[in-house]
Amino acid sequence: MTFLDLARRRYSVRAYRPDPVPDDALAIVQEAARVAPTAANRQPFRVIVVHTAGREAELRRIYDREWFVQAPIVLCVCAVRDEAWRRTMYDGRSHADVDAAIVMDHMTLAAADIGLGTCWIAAFDPAAAREVLGVPPEGEPMLFSPLGYPVEGDAASDRHLQRRPLGELIRYERW
Numbered sequence: 001m002t003f004l005d006l007a008r009r010r011y012s013v014r015a016y017r018p019d020p021v022p023d024d025a026l027a028i029v030q031e032a033a034r035v036a037p038t039a040a041n042r043q044p045f046r047v048i049v050v051h052t053a054g055r056e057a058e059l060r061r062i063y064d065r066e067w068f069v070q071a072p073i074v075l076c077v078c079a080v081r082d083e084a085w086r087r088t089m090y091d092g093r094s095h096a097d098v099d100a101a102i103v104m105d106h107m108t109l110a111a112a113d114i115g116l117g118t119c120w121i122a123a124f125d126p127a128a129a130r131e132v133l134g135v136p137p138e139g140e141p142m143l144f145s146p147l148g149y150p151v152e153g154d155a156a157s158d159r160h161l162q163r164r165p166l167g168e169l170i171r172y173e174r175w
Contacts (some may be wrong), residue, residue, distance in 0.1 A: 009112055012119040015151035018072065020072050021148060021149075028110055030107075033103045036099075036106040036107075039084065039085035044096050045078060047107070050076065052069045052072055061128040063125070067119075070146065070148070071146035075144065077104045081140060096140075097142065101142075116148065116150075120145055121144040
């Protein structure tokens, strides 16, 4: 399979089977996070792996959707802003957010490559996430995703959503 095939196959899963994620599969997803490119290779992130069994109610405080806790695992990518590269010569902009996004993207693609489903979640309660997961002040919860095997025929997924044509998205030389 080519990278483009993989990118096209990956979709936001919103229905998960309860089957456990094998340790070797989880290790592949974790390795994808570790090798993800980050600004100046600072790796200003931490990934929290949460097993959902018995924690459904508290996890739903973070993101209140039933399917969020259907999967056996939820992943949380946290930024560590003090470790992030900053564009100091110009505007001081931190790339912690970008790095966290790259890490999540690598994990979602690695998961899809081995038959696991994910769903990128940014619309969560950050205070609840910090409390439930015990995130210290130096960490900032940025992104979540369930991790598990998708239910076949998941009608709630966006697998079949149309994408905008390239002509609307790509510009050459100037905006």
